[in-house]
Amino acid sequence: MTSKPPPADPMLRRLAQLTISRRGLLGAAGLGAAATGLAACAPPLPPAGGPAAVKLPTDRSDTEKVVRWANWTAYLDYDEGTKKYPTLEAFIAKTGIKASYTEDIEDNDSYVNKVAPQLRAKQDIDRDIFTLTDWMAARVIRDGMVQPLDIIHMPNVGAMLEPLKDVSFDPGRTHSITWQSGFAGIGYNKAKVGRDLKSLDDLWADDLKGRVVVLSEFRDTAALIMQQQGVDISNPFTKVQIEKAFAEVDKRISDGHIRRVKGNSYLEDLKSGNALAGIVWSGDLFILRAETENPDWQFVIPESGGTLWSDNMMVPITSTHRKNAMALMNYYYDPAVAAKVAAYVNYICPVQGAQREMEKIDPELAKSPFIFPSADYIKQHNIQGFRALSPAEDAEYSAAWAKVVGN
Amino acid sequence: MTALAHTAGAGTHAGGPAPGQGRRRGGIAAYLLLLPGALWLVLFFLLPLIQLFAVSLQSGFPGYPGYYYRDVNAGNYLTAITQFAGHFGRSLLYAGLATFFAFVLAYPLAYAMAFKAGRWRNVMMIAVIAPFFTSFILRTIAWRQILADEGPVARVLNTLHLLPGGRITETWVAVVAGLTYNFLPFMVLPIYASLERADPKVIEAGGDLYANGFTTFRTVTLPVSLPGVIAGTLLTFIPAAGDYVNAELLGSDRSTKMVGNVIESQFFRVLGGFPVAAALSFTLMALILAMVFVYVRRFGTEELL
Numbered sequence: 061m062t063s064k065p066p067p068a069d070p071m072l073r074r075l076a077q078l079t080i081s082r083r084g085l086l087g088a089a090g091l092g093a094a095a096t097g098l099a100a101c102a103p104p105l106p107p108a109g110g111p112a113a114v115k116l117p118t119d120r121s122d123t124e125k126v127v128r129w130a131n132w133t134a135y136l137d138y139d140e141g142t143k144k145y146p147t148l149e150a151f152i153a154k155t156g157i158k159a160s161y162t163e164d165i166e167d168n169d170s171y172v173n174k175v176a177p178q179l180r181a182k183q184d185i186d187r188d189i190f191t192l193t194d195w196m197a198a199r200v201i202r203d204g205m206v207q208p209l210d211i212i213h214m215p216n217v218g219a220m221l222e223p224l225k226d227v228s229f230d231p232g233r234t235h236s237i238t239w240q241s242g243f244a245g246i247g248y249n250k251a252k253v254g255r256d257l258k259s260l261d262d263l264w265a266d267d268l269k270g271r272v273v274v275l276s277e278f279r280d281t282a283a284l285i286m287q288q289q290g291v292d293i294s295n296p297f298t299k300v301q302i303e304k305a306f307a308e309v310d311k312r313i314s315d316g317h318i319r320r321v322k323g324n325s326y327l328e329d330l331k332s333g334n335a336l337a338g339i340v341w342s343g344d345l346f347i348l349r350a351e352t353e354n355p356d357w358q359f360v361i362p363e364s365g366g367t368l369w370s371d372n373m374m375v376p377i378t379s380t381h382r383k384n385a386m387a388l389m390n391y392y393y394d395p396a397v398a399a400k401v402a403a404y405v406n407y408i409c410p411v412q413g414a415q416r417e418m419e420k421i422d423p424e425l426a427k428s429p430f431i432f433p434s435a436d437y438i439k440q441h442n443i444q445g446f447r448a449l450s451p452a453e454d455a456e457y458s459a460a461w462a463k464v465v466g467n
Numbered sequence: 468m469t470a471l472a473h474t475a476g477a478g479t480h481a482g483g484p485a486p487g488q489g490r491r492r493g494g495i496a497a498y499l500l501l502l503p504g505a506l507w508l509v510l511f512f513l514l515p516l517i518q519l520f521a522v523s524l525q526s527g528f529p530g531y532p533g534y535y536y537r538d539v540n541a542g543n544y545l546t547a548i549t550q551f552a553g554h555f556g557r558s559l560l561y562a563g564l565a566t567f568f569a570f571v572l573a574y575p576l577a578y579a580m581a582f583k584a585g586r587w588r589n590v591m592m593i594a595v596i597a598p599f600f601t602s603f604i605l606r607t608i609a610w611r612q613i614l615a616d617e618g619p620v621a622r623v624l625n626t627l628h629l630l631p632g633g634r635i636t637e638t639w640v641a642v643v644a645g646l647t648y649n650f651l652p653f654m655v656l657p658i659y660a661s662l663e664r665a666d667p668k669v670i671e672a673g674g675d676l677y678a679n680g681f682t683t684f685r686t687v688t689l690p691v692s693l694p695g696v697i698a699g700t701l702l703t704f705i706p707a708a709g710d711y712v713n714a715e716l717l718g719s720d721r722s723t724k725m726v727g728n729v730i731e732s733q734f735f736r737v738l739g740g741f742p743v744a745a746a747l748s749f750t751l752m753a754l755i756l757a758m759v760f761v762y763v764r765r766f767g768t769e770e771l772l
Contacts, residue, residue: 170735176533177741203533270634271616313720319637321720333617334636455532458738466721467732 116207117182121383125157128381129388130164130171130190132371133324134347135240137404147400151391157384162187167276167323168196169458179205179377188379189388191239195279197372198229198448206235206374213386216393219412224370228448236372237389240343240407243430243443244280245366247330247345248337251356259363260288263337269317273326273338274309278461279446280367281321281339282306287365287442294444302457310464321465330357342430346406359430365442370410402431523745532739543746551729551747555754558725561639562708565646566654569703570696572647573654577695578688580655581662595655607645607716614641614717637719645713653702661695662688697766701759708755726751 136145148159164187165171172192175185180203192200200206211217217237230236248257257263263272274281283293285305291297312318319335320326327344329335331352345359375385391397399417402409402425409415409431418426429437437443449457523543528534548555580591598606614620614635624630635641669691673683689696711727718724730747733740 169738173533173735173738270632270637316632319719328611332612332615334615334634451532452530455738462732462737466719466724467729467736 116382117378117380119382120380124381125384126381127157127159127188127384127388128186129159129161129385130187131161131239132165132191133163133327134344135163135191135371135405135407136161137401147392147397150397151388155387155391157387159384159388165191166325168193169277170323172196172200175376176203176205182378184378184380185376187376188381188385189373190376191371191373193277193279193369193371194227194229195446195448195454197236197374199454200374201230201235202451205377207377207379207382208234209237209375209382209386209389213383214390214393216390216411219393219395221410221412224410230372236374237393238410239371239373239392240401240405241368241370241410242407243342243361243366243368244275244284244339245342245359245361246337247340247348247357247359249330249354249356250358251354252333252336256360257337257358258360260284263339264312264317268337269315270319271334271336272312272318273320273322273329273335273340274318275326275339275341276321276323276465278302278306278457279369280341281309282461283367283446284339284362284365285309287367287444288362290364292444293367293446295447297447299453299456303460306460306464313464313466341407343405343407346430347404361441361443365444368408368438368443368445406430408433519745519748522741523749525742525745527739527742535739535741540742543742544750546743547746547750551726554724554726554729555751557723558708558727558751559754559758561643561646561714561725562704562710564643565650565707566700566704568643568647569651569654570700573651573658573699574696577655577658577662577692580659581665582667595652598652603649604712604716607649607712610641610645610648611636611716636717637723639718639723641717642714642723642725645717646707646710649710649713650703650707653706654699657698657702658692658695661692661698665691693766697763701763705755705759709751 137147138144139146145161148161151157152159171190175187175190178185211233214237217233220233220238224238224241225233227233246257246260246263250256253268255262282302282305285308286293286297286301289301289304289308291301291305309318313321320329322329324344326335326338326340327348330338330340330348340359342359345357349355349357373385373389375382379385392401393411395411395413395417398409398411398414399421402414403418403421406425406428407430409418415426415432418431425431433443521537522535524537524539524541525535525543526538526540528536576591576595580588580595584591612618616622616634616636621630621635624635625633632638665688670683670687673687674680678686708725709727711725711731714723714725714728715731718728726747730744730751733744733747737743
């Protein structure tokens with residue numbers, strides 16, 4: 061072997077750069093096998109991914125009544141008094157399946173990069189459900205790191221919001237079920253900032269220098285900046301356009317305006333007062349407001365627009381409790397349960413009928429555009445989803461972003 | 468060793484050893500005694516190290532980020548050294564500063580504990596060790612809160628206009644302070660052990676020979692405690708150079724990152740960064756090993772080598 065791999069067969073390379081469909085990947089594998097025969101020095105083939113190549117582990121759900129769920133911080137209804145998750149406790153009481161819940165996920169990259177080697181080596185990661193954002197869900201589904209789900213065993217899931225039912229990264233929802241959706245926008249402490257923040261320019265005001273935190277994923281932070289720069293993030297944009305947004309973040313970090321770039325733990329900086337404002341996720345600020353009983357915590361969609369994303373529950377390829385996991389997913393699609401969760405987390409509820417249930421819990425919240433946004437609201441505020449990137453773009457932009465945020 | 472060999476031999480050979488064989492079996496017993504430790508080291512140190520080295524030479528599969536294949540790609544080391552030279556420099560600098568400050572703080576403390584504390588000695592000992600009862604990460608997070616902009620320290624300093632940047636966290640000062648704090652006990656304890664073991668008569672003799680206090684300290688006490696100082700500096704410098712918790716929790720995103728942080732981000736945040744992360748780990752290890760070797764050769768005593 062030489063010190064650097066020789067460029068692969070151009071044909072193979074082009075195939076690899078396409079958004080890889082199941083068939084595409086298998087095709088590439090076949091061609092690759094031929095190419096390896098021709099050029100002895102070409103690097104060996106990566107293991108072919110995709111469901112066709114995957115052998116599912118034996119499901120032991122019937123004998124082992126457990127399900128282990130990895131999720132993000134402040135993402136499930138929690139009772140400070142009993143230190144328990146009421147809806148999860150109700151699930152345990154109802155089904156007898158011992159569900160354990162951990163707030164493992166700080167951001168998508170750090171979580172998946174940590175477990176990916178184990179999943180590829182088919183080693184158990186002690187989790188039966190993990191919850192990842194759309195783009196990362198796309199990646200783990202493509203890489204064959206999750207198990208297919210049987211929609212037929214989850215009757216409640218039929219109540220999923222129509223736009224979520226058929227997504228580009230998982231047509232027909234065969235591998236993932238939406239947990240919650242949300243917006244990224246500006247969060248701030250109104251009393252301490254002393255005025256309303258309405259746009260990103262307000263966030264870059266001089267008196268906030270060194271008191272701003274931003275999210276560590278470019279699909280949040282750079283996306284909002286792109287929108288401010290007039291780019292439509294849901295449709296094909298150019299490399300130059302995204303790099304312009306990266307440059308803006310780069311400048312703000314260099315001159316010390318942005319204090320830290322963080323995953324879910326940005327909440328601590330807001331709580332401690334190190335940061336007064338930042339680019340944040342919608343639900344978190346409502347939880348912060350409830351926890352601290354301080355109505356000064358505000359969340360706004362910037363005037364130039366906000367982003368819409370979803371997090372998706374999936375069953376890792378090594379889990380032996382797929383049936384239990386599906387029971388849990390099904391349970392959370394019961395509109396009454398979904399309403400209870402939404403009343404706490406304040407994220408967009410993916411379940412039809414939950415709004416009616418919410419009216420019984422809190423009629424005010426049933427009207428909240430942050431939980432039940434109307435199509436008009438989304439249109440008026442220019443809220444968009446970040447478009448799917450091809451694997452090549454994904455790798456390129458991730459690497460560029462990693463440099464910007466000091467990784 | 469002979470006694471141990473004998474008991475071991477007695478267990479296996481009831482007939483009693485012939486005089487000539489005792490020595491050979493003594494060897495076997497010694498090896499048997501070494502076995503658990505050696506096995507442990509092979510399993511949990513040597514094998515992972517070999518694996519890490521293998522990873523550090525792997526190449527990423529073109530077009531499939533996150534997949535690797537076996538290779539002899541020394542380019543990873545080149546990337547590690549050229550792209551992250553600043554991080555290496557900062558790691559050594561911060562670890563050096565922390566070691567220095569820890570020494571300056573620890574020596575008088577250890578001295579007081581060994582010679583002046585009297586009945587307070589145990590209380591002081593507990594005060595030094597007590598922080599270990601709580602997790603190192605939790606204590607660092609606590610520091611983050613204490614040093615926060617609206618915390619007591621920053622507020623007082625800001626009122627007195629003594630804080631140039633207006634903040635403490637997210638600066639190198641906070642990182643070095645955190646490192647110093649976290650590794651201080653590792654400096655205090657070996658120095659204390661050395662001083663406590665020192666024969667007071669030797670130190671008294673300095674006075675008897677008309678040396679003043681400072682000269683006695685310089686020519687008698689300090690040399691006597693040198694093994695403790697060397698051990699303390701090593702125990703502080705080595706983990707501090709590889710530390711990433713302090714820089715992560717107390718530092719900023721760019722200007723205070725250390726090698727540990729880059730290794731973490733190459734492993735967990737950069738898709739396809741495993742080989743470079745492994746190369747960084749190996750380079751750091753080699754660098755520290757070389758520095759420690761020179762240091763111990765230059766200042767060390769027989770007790771350490």
